[in-house]
């Protein structure tokens with residue numbers, strides 16, 4: 429596996445802190461030197477951050493209704 433493939437496979441583990449120290453060090457070192465993986469990882473990080481910030485409860489019914497109407501109209 430190339431370092432790029434490894435990073436893309438384990439990127440979310442790295443964000444979650446699920447990598448062992450050795451792997452995390454290797455992936456971080458690769459991020460520092462790879463112009464392809466660096467922006468990829470940044471966007472992954474912000475995506476994960478957004479997901480984490482979503483409220484756990486379901487959206488209010490008024491919002492669901494709004495979405496339903498909007499999608500119905502689009503058809």
Ligand SMILES: [Zn+2]
Pocket residue numbers: 431432433435458462463464465
């Ligand atoms: Zn790379």
